[in-house]
Amino acid sequence: MSEPTPIPGEPQVNRKRWNISFVWLVPIVAALIGLSMVIHKANTAGPKIIVSFLTAEGLEANKTQxxxxxxxxGKVTNIALNADRSHVDATIELDGSAKHFALEGTRYWVVRPRIGPGLG
Structure with a gap:
């Protein structure tokens, strides 16, 4: 079918093709960036492991690397007493590249600063 012929004296109305304003472009782009960051974090995250130590000396949650x-x-994300209170359990989040460190029997230790004579 063809478009109707405009009647003389009647104003011509131009309709916009876009119903969405360009103002919505910024939040949509921000949401897409946020979604890509979440997906990237999920893809690169490694395993969570729990390591037992006798004491929590030298350990700080979210600070100890x-x-x-x-x-x-990785980093230590949580420190808690074990149920029998004989030792502490440190929850560690490893990077995706360190998955092979999450094996049973892997040994971990805390390196504490020491003052010594500086000789050999």
């Missing part, structure tokens, strides 16, 4: 050959491969 887990290192291998002086490269950060």
């Amino acid at each position: 887990v290192k291998y050959k002086n490269v950060v491969v």
